[in-house]
Amino acid sequence: MASRITVYGNPASLDVRRLKREMSVMYVESDFADPRSDARAARRLSEMGESVPALPIVEVLRGDDQGSVFLTNPDAATLRQCLHSEGILSITSYWI
Secondary structure, X not given: OOOOEEEEOOOOOHHHHXXXXXXXXXXXXXEEEOOOXXXXXXXXXXXXXXXXXXXXXXXXXXXXXXXXXXXXXXXXXXXXXXXXXXOOOOHHHHHO
């Protein structure tokens, strides 16, 4: 089963590496796609009205099946808050 989280961006980008590291620290699984080389990823972003040059973008599929939440280059606190609000990250599991 695919993860509910996809990070779109250039794998060499410092911000993408930071996001991957942050997810690893939180033990959160995510998928990765580079829209410059993956036509499906570029199409997904354009369908959602996201600007491909504004990377990295984190897509979080909502738990209630009501679409996705898109975050453009979120900081650690914003990412944690979104993952917590979508039921992916619980505060107790992260802090223990």
